[in-house]
Amino acid sequence: MTSLSPKKTIAVIVGTRPEAIKLAPVIRSLQASKTLQPLTISTSQHAEMTAQIFRSFGITPDLDLRVMRPRQSLWDLTALLSTSLGEMFSGNRIDAVVVQGDTTSAFVGGLCAFYHKIPVAHVEAGLRSHDRYSPFPEELNRVMLSRLASWHFAPTEFSASLLRAENIPDDSIFVSGNTVVDALQWMISHSTTSPLPAGVPENPQKLILVTCHRRENIGAPMRSVALAIKHLSDMHPEIHFLFPLHPNPSVRENVKPVLADQPGISLCEPLNHDEFLSALQQSRFVLSDSGGVQEEATALGKPVLVLRRETERPEGVTAGTLRLIGTDVQDIIRETENLLTNPAAYEAMTNGSNVFGDGHAAEHITRILEEKLTPSARARASEPRIAAFDLMH
Numbered sequence: 001m002t003s004l005s006p007k008k009t010i011a012v013i014v015g016t017r018p019e020a021i022k023l024a025p026v027i028r029s030l031q032a033s034k035t036l037q038p039l040t041i042s043t044s045q046h047a048e049m050t051a052q053i054f055r056s057f058g059i060t061p062d063l064d065l066r067v068m069r070p071r072q073s074l075w076d077l078t079a080l081l082s083t084s085l086g087e088m089f090s091g092n093r094i095d096a097v098v099v100q101g102d103t104t105s106a107f108v109g110g111l112c113a114f115y116h117k118i119p120v121a122h123v124e125a126g127l128r129s130h131d132r133y134s135p136f137p138e139e140l141n142r143v144m145l146s147r148l149a150s151w152h153f154a155p156t157e158f159s160a161s162l163l164r165a166e167n168i169p170d171d172s173i174f175v176s177g178n179t180v181v182d183a184l185q186w187m188i189s190h191s192t193t194s195p196l197p198a199g200v201p202e203n204p205q206k207l208i209l210v211t212c213h214r215r216e217n218i219g220a221p222m223r224s225v226a227l228a229i230k231h232l233s234d235m236h237p238e239i240h241f242l243f244p245l246h247p248n249p250s251v252r253e254n255v256k257p258v259l260a261d262q263p264g265i266s267l268c269e270p271l272n273h274d275e276f277l278s279a280l281q282q283s284r285f286v287l288s289d290s291g292g293v294q295e296e297a298t299a300l301g302k303p304v305l306v307l308r309r310e311t312e313r314p315e316g317v318t319a320g321t322l323r324l325i326g327t328d329v330q331d332i333i334r335e336t337e338n339l340l341t342n343p344a345a346y347e348a349m350t351n352g353s354n355v356f357g358d359g360h361a362a363e364h365i366t367r368i369l370e371e372k373l374t375p376s377a378r379a380r381a382s383e384p385r386i387a388a389f390d391l392m393h
């Protein structure tokens with residue numbers, strides 16, 4: 001696999017569906033670089049779902065580690081990732097490693113790169129809930145990545161400020177915007193509206209999209225979400241709930257016994273990214289514990305009732321698109337009822353916002369990596385240019 005190309009090789013580590021979505025624009029941007037080339041490594045944490053995303057963006061991974069095993073523990077996954085990535089870094093010339101967000105693939109990828117003294121670029125750096133067990137294990141993953149990374153690509157000025165508060169050197173922090181907006185804009189421009197799953201009415205006034213998969217919500221919290229949806233469906237037979245189920249068996253074991261075969265509720269397999277965006281655009285609002293959905297919905301002006309008590313994306317709360325409601329049955333029913341019956345409350349949450357980016361984050365990231373890794377790019381960087389991207393303006 002060792003390359004003789006004069007271009008610098010950037011290993012891009014992708015494990016989960018959200019990572020694939022958010023790193024696809026970076027991979028495509030690196031492919032267009034004159035001085036850098038991506039080496040796309042799939043760990044297959046979400047094997048089928050990441051494959052769908054790669055196909056949508058026309059990306060073929062260079063290496064698939066296939067580390068997942070049925071009902072795998074975090075420590076087993078960590079060990080397999082560490083061994084596989086360590087061997088790969090030892091046998092190939094890698095000039096930098098790009099990781100995204102807060103997954104186990106991202107953290108172990110950053111750790112193995114550090115062991116090999118390879119600089120790490122952390123995309124979507126600086127997000128914090130300030131609760132080490134929520135989200136779990138993601139909060140500690142991203143905190144530790146901030147100690148391993150050489151370059152921190154913060155999606156917003158707020159996340160950059162959190163890094164500075166942790167004494168991360170200011171000259172290593174770059175406010176790039178969130179690549180999820182790049183991916184969203186690319187998918188909308190390159191795909192047609194996908195049909196909803198069979199049995200789901202194509203009426204945005206009658207469709208509520210649901211996603212729930214976070215590890216800390218598995219168990220009683222997820223059963224509470226399912227019970228609230230069942231109750232709401234009984235109260236509002238005119239409303240249809242679309243709930244694509246995460247492949248994690250623990251998610252399905254908590255949801256299907258409550259919601260399977262219920263009128264007005266469609267449980268389905270995970271949707272392709274274009275199918276999911278189509279469902280998001282056609283929905284009235286969303287119930288979700290997903291970080292990526294919070295960002296995409298904010299960009300589209302779709303209200304999200306967040307099934308958590310904290311969020312690392314407070315910018316969406318400030319913009320008005322997100323509302324934190326947790327997983328208590330009565331809280332979910334009350335807040336959903338409010339959006340269904342109170343037009344003013346609903347309209348207040350439908351203003352789209354560019355708070356998470358302008359759709360050019362991947363270009364900013366690639367340019368910085370070019371400047372850091374190639375002398376010719378650094379020379380060009382010293383020339384006068386337009387003021388640096390500031391997401392808050």
